[in-house]
Amino acid sequence: MTHPMIEMRSIQKAFGSNEVLRDVDLAIDKGTSMVIIGGSGTGKSVMLKTILGLIPQDAGKIVVDGKDATAGDHDAFLARFGMLFQGGALFDSLPVWQNVAFRLLRGSLKRPRDEAREVAIEKLRRVGLKADVADRLPAELSGGMQKRVGLARAIAAEPEIIFFDEPTTGLDPIMAGVINDLIREIVVEMGATAMTITHDMTSVRAIADNVAMLHGGKIRWTGPVSTLDTSGDPYVEQFISGSAEGPIEAVR
Amino acid sequence: MTPTSALGIIGRTALGRLAALGRISRFAASSFSHMVRPPFYPREFAVALLQVGWLSLPVVALTAIFTGGALALQIYAGGARFNAEAVVPQIVAIGMVRELGPVLVGLMIAARVTSSIAAEIATMKVTEQIDALVTLSTNPMKYLVAPRVLAALLTVPILVGVGDIIGILGGYVVATETLDFNAAAYLKNTVDFLETRDIVSSLVKGAAFGTIAAVMGCYYGMQSGRGAQGVGKATKGSVEAAAILLLAANFVLTGVFFSL
Numbered sequence: 001m002t003h004p005m006i007e008m009r010s011i012q013k014a015f016g017s018n019e020v021l022r023d024v025d026l027a028i029d030k031g032t033s034m035v036i037i038g039g040s041g042t043g044k045s046v047m048l049k050t051i052l053g054l055i056p057q058d059a060g061k062i063v064v065d066g067k068d069a070t071a072g073d074h075d076a077f078l079a080r081f082g083m084l085f086q087g088g089a090l091f092d093s094l095p096v097w098q099n100v101a102f103r104l105l106r107g108s109l110k111r112p113r114d115e116a117r118e119v120a121i122e123k124l125r126r127v128g129l130k131a132d133v134a135d136r137l138p139a140e141l142s143g144g145m146q147k148r149v150g151l152a153r154a155i156a157a158e159p160e161i162i163f164f165d166e167p168t169t170g171l172d173p174i175m176a177g178v179i180n181d182l183i184r185e186i187v188v189e190m191g192a193t194a195m196t197i198t199h200d201m202t203s204v205r206a207i208a209d210n211v212a213m214l215h216g217g218k219i220r221w222t223g224p225v226s227t228l229d230t231s232g233d234p235y236v237e238q239f240i241s242g243s244a245e246g247p248i249e250a251v252r
Numbered sequence: 253m254t255p256t257s258a259l260g261i262i263g264r265t266a267l268g269r270l271a272a273l274g275r276i277s278r279f280a281a282s283s284f285s286h287m288v289r290p291p292f293y294p295r296e297f298a299v300a301l302l303q304v305g306w307l308s309l310p311v312v313a314l315t316a317i318f319t320g321g322a323l324a325l326q327i328y329a330g331g332a333r334f335n336a337e338a339v340v341p342q343i344v345a346i347g348m349v350r351e352l353g354p355v356l357v358g359l360m361i362a363a364r365v366t367s368s369i370a371a372e373i374a375t376m377k378v379t380e381q382i383d384a385l386v387t388l389s390t391n392p393m394k395y396l397v398a399p400r401v402l403a404a405l406l407t408v409p410i411l412v413g414v415g416d417i418i419g420i421l422g423g424y425v426v427a428t429e430t431l432d433f434n435a436a437a438y439l440k441n442t443v444d445f446l447e448t449r450d451i452v453s454s455l456v457k458g459a460a461f462g463t464i465a466a467v468m469g470c471y472y473g474m475q476s477g478r479g480a481q482g483v484g485k486a487t488k489g490s491v492e493a494a495a496i497l498l499l500a501a502n503f504v505l506t507g508v509f510f511s512l
Contacts, residue, residue: 054383075389082387089384091376093299103388107291153388 003066005030005161005193006051011060013046020046022217024060028210033187033194035204035225037239038214039248044197045086047214048163051195052081064161079109082154082192086166088146090138090153097134100124100152109157123152127182144175151179155186162187164196168203180206201240204228213239215248276493279474280467286391286398297399304365304400304466305407309414311360316348316415319356320422323347328431340433341441344423349446349454353416355502358461361408362494366469369400370490373473374483382474392474401466408462409455416454453509460505461498468494 004027011024020043028034036044049055051062053074062069069077090099100120104111111119121131127148138146147167154162164183168176180203187194187207196207204211205225212222213236221233228240238246323344331337373396376382385392420442427433472490476482 049383052387054386078387078389083384085380085384087379089380091381091384102390106293107389109389 002030004028004063005032005065006195007063008047008051009061009063011047011050011062012058013043013050013055014058019217021050021057024214024217024219026212026219026222028193028195030065030193031191032209033184033196033207034210034212035196035198035208036212036214037199037201037204038220039199039239042214043217044214045165048165048195048197052078052083052163075108079103079107079157080160081163082157082159082161083163084147084150084154084165084167086169088138088143088150090146090149092138095135095137096124096141096149097121099138099149100134100156102153103157119156120152123156124149126155126186127152128178144171144179147171147175147179148182151182151186155190158190159192161193161195162190164194164198164207166198166200167196167207168198168200173202176200176203177206183207199239276467276471279471280401280463282393283397283401283467283470286394287402289394291394293395293399296395297403300399300403301407303368304361304403304462305411308361308364308407308411311364312357312411312415313418315356315360316353316419317422317425319352320344320348320419320424321426323352323419324423324426324431328427337431340423340427340431341438342445344427345420345442345446346450348419348423349416349450351502351506353419354412354454354457354461355499357408357412357415357458358465358498358502359495361404361411361462361465362468362491362498365404366465366490366494367487369466369469370473370476371483371487373470374476374486377474377476378478378483397470397474400470401463404462404466405459406462408465409458412454412458412461413451416451449509449512453505456509457502457505460501464497464501465494468497 006026006028008024008026011021012019013021024047026034036047038044046055050057051064051069053069064077064080090096091102094102097117097120098105100123101116103109104116104119105113117134121134124131124133129145129148129152133141133145133149138149141149151167154164167179167183171179183194183196184207186192194207196203198204208225210222211225211228213220213233215235221231221236223231228236231237234247238248324340327340327343327347328337331339373382376396382392382396385395424435424438424442427438428435468490472486472493476486
């Protein structure tokens with residue numbers, strides 16, 4: 001019997017009196033790309049961070065590849081993941097290639113320095129960056145280039161699961177399109193399971209196999225991306241159309 | 253405001269401070285435990301040694317030389333009131349080694365190193381670099397905190413030693429160049445008067461102050477709130493807390509060394 005790669009069961013999380021996740025149930029099948037949509041401040045990033053253990057949930061269970069996420073060696077658990085952060089989250093003090101090869105220079109996946117550098121340069125090429133970028137510092141790169149370096153870092157250790165947090169935020173439409181295409185290509189090529197958070201509908205259509213909408217601390221709707229426009233859910237319809245009129249309050 | 257509500261405010265403030273002290277103690281204990289358990293990050297340790305130790309030398313040297321010089325002038329002027337101008341070498345030596353050297357170096361380290369550590373780690377937190385470290389299977393306590401605390405623990409006593417020597421040198425220059433002291437006699441009086449325990453107390457204070465400075469920088473950085481304001485608050489809070497804790501520790505350590 002096959003099981004989902006990632007399963008969130010009745011996840012709850014509150015910050016003080018603010019209940020961000022009320023009862024989140026979500027399943028992501030192996031090798032598929034799930035995109036989570038929802039308004040700003042609805043807890044999309046919190047959802048993603050609870051899976052990684054960066055934010056502990058108050059209640060509920062997270063199961064990854066059939067096993068409880070909190071059981072066993074956490075480093076080995078995290079080694080299965082790659083993540084592209086919203087702002088890139090590149091380490092300022094390290095040159096680009098050491099950012100990309102960070103995991104390959106230390107810990108259980110450590111490789112010889114020259115080999116790690118070669119892998120980093122290969123991954124940089126994969127995301128469309130030239131080898132001469134390798135020795136530059138992140139601060140010397142444009143926003144789009146930093147996103148690509150972040151993407152190269154996320155895939156450097158060839159993880160089974162990749163998370164993308166707002167991958168196109170702050171990029172111009174052309175660069176956003178390039179990043180969307182890269183994400184799609186890489187996920188398909190690696191056969192990885194992907195989970196993306198975004199409110200960029202172009203991104204959703206380019207990246208997703210399935211879409212879930214988070215609203216009011218719960219998964220409001222989920223389905224294949226092909227059915228997004230015919231979901232019949234007033235919340236999803238309002239979100240797609242970007243209208244101020246509808247069940248989602250414009251002022252939150 | 254009623255006396256009861258005033259007492260309530262004092263009580264709550266005191267409890268809050270005690271709880272913060274408890275959290276800081278746990279954080280310090282955790283950073284020590286990570287220092288002795290692998291994995292170790294030698295590159296990060298080497299960078300911290302350079303930042304905390306080597307690059308602090310100019311500030312420490314300038315602070316010490318001016319303090320030593322001023323101390324010689326003060327002691328000479330004060331001593332002249334009861335015909336005790338000759339004690340300048342002894343009092344400069346003991347003043348620098350027992351008290352001013354460790355405290356001033358500690359405070360300069362708090363200003364320079366604590367603020368820089370807090371601002372750097374807080375910025376890393378705000379820009380999700382700390383989260384990125386975790387997702388890359390790297391424990392921030394091991395990668396960011398332990399190397400910095402260990403570097404401060406090891407280098408600040410050396411900086412204090414250097415500060416002591418330069419401070420005494422400042423007093424020597426002022427005394428021999430402007431107060432007509434004999435150079436050889438000044439040095440002999442200094443060396444004869446200092447005891448081993450004066451030097452040991454200076455170095456022990458240096459180790460304690462270095463640890464406090466680094467732990468405070470790391471703690472406030474890791475606890476930083478969001479945005480530029482969060483980074484600013486973390487930096488300010490770290491320097492204030494480090495300076496106050498350092499002066500309190502100086503009082504306690506001085507008492508301990510007096511009682512030995």
